[in-house]
Amino acid sequence: MIRALAIAAGLVLSLAVTLAVFGLPVGHSMALMAQGAFGDKLAITRTLVKTIPLTITAMGIIVAWRAGMYNIGGEGQFVSGGLAAAVLANWLIPSSIPGWMGLTAMLIVSVVGGAAWGGLAGWLKTKRGVEVVISTILLNFVAIQLLAWVVAGPLKDPAGGVPLTLQLPDRVMLPKFDPQTDLHFGIFIAALAAVLTYAFLYFTRAGFRTRLVGEGERAARANRIDADRVKIGAMLISGGLCGLAGGVEYTGIAGQLGTSFAQGWGFLAIPVALLGGLHPFWVVLSALYFGALFAGSRNLAGFTEQGTTIIYIIQAAAVLGLIAIGALSFKKPILKEAV
Amino acid sequence: MLTVSKITKSYGALRALDGVSAEFREGEIHAVLGENGAGKSTLMNLLAGFTKPDSGSIKLDGKELPVGRPFECKRLGIAMIHQHFTLVPGFTVEENLALAAISGPGPIDSRELSKPAMAQAEALGWPLDLAAKTGQLPVGAQQRIEILKALSGESRVIIFDEPTAVLSQGEVEDLFRVLRALKQDGKTVILIAHKLREVMAVADRVTVLRRGKVVGEAPIGQVTSDRLVEWMVGEIPPLLQKNADTKYREGLRATGLSAKGDRGERALHGIDLEARRGEILGIGGVDGNGQVELAEVFAGVRSYGGGLEWEGRPFDPDSRSPRIAYIPQDRQHDGLALGMSIEDNMLIEGHRRPSLTAGPFIRRQRLRQWSSGLIERFDIKTGSAKARADSLSGGNQQKLVVARALDEVPDLLVAVNPGRGLDVKATEYVHRKILDARNAGAAVVLVSTDLDEIGALATRTLYLSRGQIVEGEGAAALVGGAG
Numbered sequence: 162m163i164r165a166l167a168i169a170a171g172l173v174l175s176l177a178v179t180l181a182v183f184g185l186p187v188g189h190s191m192a193l194m195a196q197g198a199f200g201d202k203l204a205i206t207r208t209l210v211k212t213i214p215l216t217i218t219a220m221g222i223i224v225a226w227r228a229g230m231y232n233i234g235g236e237g238q239f240v241s242g243g244l245a246a247a248v249l250a251n252w253l254i255p256s257s258i259p260g261w262m263g264l265t266a267m268l269i270v271s272v273v274g275g276a277a278w279g280g281l282a283g284w285l286k287t288k289r290g291v292e293v294v295i296s297t298i299l300l301n302f303v304a305i306q307l308l309a310w311v312v313a314g315p316l317k318d319p320a321g322g323v324p325l326t327l328q329l330p331d332r333v334m335l336p337k338f339d340p341q342t343d344l345h346f347g348i349f350i351a352a353l354a355a356v357l358t359y360a361f362l363y364f365t366r367a368g369f370r371t372r373l374v375g376e377g378e379r380a381a382r383a384n385r386i387d388a389d390r391v392k393i394g395a396m397l398i399s400g401g402l403c404g405l406a407g408g409v410e411y412t413g414i415a416g417q418l419g420t421s422f423a424q425g426w427g428f429l430a431i432p433v434a435l436l437g438g439l440h441p442f443w444v445v446l447s448a449l450y451f452g453a454l455f456a457g458s459r460n461l462a463g464f465t466e467q468g469t470t471i472i473y474i475i476q477a478a479a480v481l482g483l484i485a486i487g488a489l490s491f492k493k494p495i496l497k498e499a500v
Numbered sequence: 501m502l503t504v505s506k507i508t509k510s511y512g513a514l515r516a517l518d519g520v521s522a523e524f525r526e527g528e529i530h531a532v533l534g535e536n537g538a539g540k541s542t543l544m545n546l547l548a549g550f551t552k553p554d555s556g557s558i559k560l561d562g563k564e565l566p567v568g569r570p571f572e573c574k575r576l577g578i579a580m581i582h583q584h585f586t587l588v589p590g591f592t593v594e595e596n597l598a599l600a601a602i603s604g605p606g607p608i609d610s611r612e613l614s615k616p617a618m619a620q621a622e623a624l625g626w627p628l629d630l631a632a633k634t635g636q637l638p639v640g641a642q643q644r645i646e647i648l649k650a651l652s653g654e655s656r657v658i659i660f661d662e663p664t665a666v667l668s669q670g671e672v673e674d675l676f677r678v679l680r681a682l683k684q685d686g687k688t689v690i691l692i693a694h695k696l697r698e699v700m701a702v703a704d705r706v707t708v709l710r711r712g713k714v715v716g717e718a719p720i721g722q723v724t725s726d727r728l729v730e731w732m733v734g735e736i737p738p739l740l741q742k743n744a745d746t747k748y749r750e751g752l753r754a755t756g757l758s759a760k761g762d763r764g765e766r767a768l769h770g771i772d773l774e775a776r777r778g779e780i781l782g783i784g785g786v787d788g789n790g791q792v793e794l795a796e797v798f799a800g801v802r803s804y805g806g807g808l809e810w811e812g813r814p815f816d817p818d819s820r821s822p823r824i825a826y827i828p829q830d831r832q833h834d835g836l837a838l839g840m841s842i843e844d845n846m847l848i849e850g851h852r853r854p855s856l857t858a859g860p861f862i863r864r865q866r867l868r869q870w871s872s873g874l875i876e877r878f879d880i881k882t883g884s885a886k887a888r889a890d891s892l893s894g895g896n897q898q899k900l901v902v903a904r905a906l907d908e909v910p911d912l913l914v915a916v917n918p919g920r921g922l923d924v925k926a927t928e929y930v931h932r933k934i935l936d937a938r939n940a941g942a943a944v945v946l947v948s949t950d951l952d953e954i955g956a957l958a959t960r961t962l963y964l965s966r967g968q969i970v971e972g973e974g975a976a977a978l979v980g981g982a983g
Contacts, residue, residue: 365860366851373848377837383828384848385800385817 165443168436168483172450175479183471190461197460198453206344207459210414212452214239214406216351218430219437219444220358221402225279225293226439227362228395229375234282234297235403235427237304238275242404243411244308245274247326247418251316253333260332267333268350268408275404276397278304283396287389293396305423312418325419335413345413354402359441361398371395403427432480451476501525502547502578502657502688507556509542512893514922516542517553518712524657529679529689531703531720533696535732535787535949537920539712540692544659547690548580549573560657579650580659585642589635593645596634600649617652624681640671647678657688664698676702694732694787696725708732733784733951748776751943752798752815752822752912756806759793767793768967771806775912780934780944782958784951790967791947792829792916798945799826799914810912822911825937827901829916829947831894835901838890842882842900845889846871849904878903879929895926906933909940916947931957 180190198208218235225232232238246267253263278300285291313324335345361368373381374391381388406426415422433451437444458471502524509517517539524530534540545551547558552568559565566572587596598613614630621628626644634642643663650658660679664672679702682689693699699706700720708716708731716723716731752775761767768790775781775798783791796802800817808815810822817824828834836845847867850856856866871885880899882892889897898918905913915934919927934957938944948954954961963970 364862364864366857366862367860369844369847369851369862372840372844373837376839377833379830379833380835380837380848383799383801383826383834385824 171483172479175482176454176475179471179475179478185461185465190465193461193464194454194457196457198457200460203342204456204460206339206342207456208449208452209348210343210345210452211455212448213345213347213351213413214410214426215429215433215448215451216445217354217406217409218403218427219433219448220354220441221275221279221399221406222430222434223358223437223439223441223444224361224371224402225395225399226434227375228371228392229378230283230286230293230392230395230399232279232282232297232396232399233294233428233431234279234300234400235430236423236425237297237301237427238278238400238403239407239410239427240301240304240308240423241278241400242271242275242407243415243418243422244304244311244407245277245404246271246408246411247311247316250329250333251327254327254330260330263333264335264412267412268405271404271408271411272401273404275407276401279396279398279400279403280393282400283393286396287392301427308418308423309420312420312422316418318417323419326417328417329412333412334416335409343414347409347413350405350409354405355441355445358402362441367391367394403430406430429476432476436480436483501561503559503562504543504547505557505559507543507546507553507558509546509551509553514894515712517546520556520709520712520714522707522714522717524688524690525705526656526688527683527686528704529683529691529702531691531693531699531706532709533693533699533706533728533732534709535694537917538709538732540694540709541661542712543709544580544661544690544692547573547657548578548659574653574655577654577656578659579653579655579657581643581646581650581661581663583661583663585646587634587642587645589633591634592630593628593632593634593637594630596645597648597652601652617648620648620651624678638671640667640674643667643671643675644678651682655687657690658682659690659692661692662694663691664693664695672698696728696786699728700725710734729786733786733949734955748778749941750811751775751777752945753809753812754807755809757794757797757804757808758806759790759797759802759804761790761793766967768797768804770968773962773969775943775945777911777941777943778938779959780938780946780957782954782961783945783947783964784949784954784961785964785970787949789964791949791964793967794964795826795829795914795916795945795947798824798912799828800824801826822943823908825905825910825913825942827898827905827913827915827918829920831897831901836889836897838888840889841886842875842880842889842892843867843871843885845900846874846885846904849907874903874907877907895922898922898926898930902930902933906937909937910942913937913942913944914947915944917949917953918946919948919950919953927953 177187177191180187197204199205218239221238222232222235249267249270253267282293282296282300285296286293312326316326318325318327335347337343337345362372370381370386370391371394373386374388378388381391410426411418411422429451433447434444437447454475505521507517507520508515520539520543532540532543542551546553546567549566549568549570549572557564558567560576560578565576588599591599594610594614597617598608598610601613601616602608618628634645663675667675679689679691691699691703703720705719706717706723706728707714708728710732754771754773757771758769759767771794773781783794785791793802797804797808832838837848847862850867850870851862856863856870868885874880875882875885878899880892880896880903882896889900892900902918913934918930918934922930934944934946946954946957
């Protein structure tokens, strides 16, 4: 608990320092950001909307990293999840399948798409010895280019002039709480993903094996645990969660895919997961913090000439600062190898 | 002359060196022989200044060495050739030689800096391709670069840490020629080894360590290999007694068993043996002759060829019968996940138990009860089951491994050097638990390089040499395998 408070204090401090470095009035700017993130109902929904994809992708990162598979490919898995759902949507939209059924099918297919992308990296690592860091980065490029091609070619809305897929009808979109805001039912999916990830890691045999392989692969092997299988499994789950985030973002917010669908959620998931110490509970808080930064900095951007890009700097500063002071040292071996 | 007198060095409760004295003379190849864990490496690290002794002194020509200061020791002429090379694989030979000679900041002229080492190479008649990438050279050639690095610093004492471990037969011969040349040159050559044949071939004098003590020291002409084996591994118990007693029940039976080692080499072949319920089968011999591979096959973690049966049916380590308990040699890596909690480490065994699981789930409450019960019964000294395994002392780490393995009586217990690195009390404790398992009807396979351990526990003993069971009596059986 003390460590959590220290980290929270460090985050506020790093935010203040970054603002000061950019010559912004610290107090006033932070007030603007707080207002943009928590100031009113609208602000809170904005924060939560950003928190949803961050939480789901970060859960995916946790599972892979806990198994010692340093998945940098959340973005590619996110995109391939969205793409898989879009392929299905192309067929669903003109059909007369009930909305809830179509939506469920799209979400399931997004999990499968992401899992395939992650599982491929897992297979390459265990059967071919290709480092996950390398393969997942490369698979990101493949997925992003695939997205660009698909939205301009096979899945392009024939009626539209811009490279976008068909707009999803409301019946297959995730319901919204209030037509005035963007907050959608994906928040339940995010919460469920966090709870299930926690339950998986700490209350199931497969989750235990996942953690064991990450902490002591030799001990796992010496006790007749098939470490390769565990690793591939972790990458399937990790990719599946990142793909689900893509499906949720697609059916919750975007409604159609364009090249801007790859916004970097899968990349941001890594600092979110690291800041939360790769533990689902703390990672939810970490995702909320990053979500609040997004919402808050949008408000800040309205009053200053600095764009929202400043938040990327703040995020990087926060994570690097925490690693440097060793507050995240309980995961030191992972950080040492991967960062 | 390098003199060591009454050196003692402890790591926690473990006495790595206990009152060790030795003399290393000029113009002599002096072998320090002993099994793994006997204290050889500790002694060499002390000589090279990497660690400090708890008591005792090290003198070079009557002057006290600056213990614990490796750079000072190196400057005084003590060089060490590590078993694992300290070369930069991506550098050229010249750059690696220069690297060793760099002193202080400033511009670097590799050609100039590598000159002394080059002169040495010439004197030894070694052709060197200075522009070659070091990592692409054969291992023997890389070792030569290590040796040149040591010689260029005007070293007088050169310590070789298991230099032949990585070499091929031809390269070993070359190395021996170098050792003899160094001796001719009046250097003091210290050779750490555990292969008898090599020591007999090249050394002038030998000191044998066992459990941190000097158990023997003699000119090589005055000892036989049998004597050296006895010094290394202790009193040789009666061997190969073919015990036909029927009170033992059928257990594990291997016929024509073979297996490959980690590097794909042939580690075991043509093994026929039986490990019956109610007995402890000791597997002895000099380390590195297939014992660990054999244990891993029985523990179900190494693939094998040939026949292996449990109670007359094909051996299936993943089935409920036999229930296998495994105490691996390297508890810190193979036994435990040091970064996880004690409870999680118990779960390594527990996650397979029906009583602690419900389908895919773990019953946390029962796990907690089970692990605190084990901590109490096996007397593991810790504040909490949630503490990390690396917070335990070595003895308590081993107790954790033993507790996990022997809480329920297994059908088959495979233990590799279970007493290694433990103090007397912890060793006794572990041995008692192994005897308990035997008495309860387990078939026990005890692999140990410590014949005292085998003598104390084993019902009968087989010896492995180069991956095969050797027939023969006494030390003679082991000498064959010592090469």
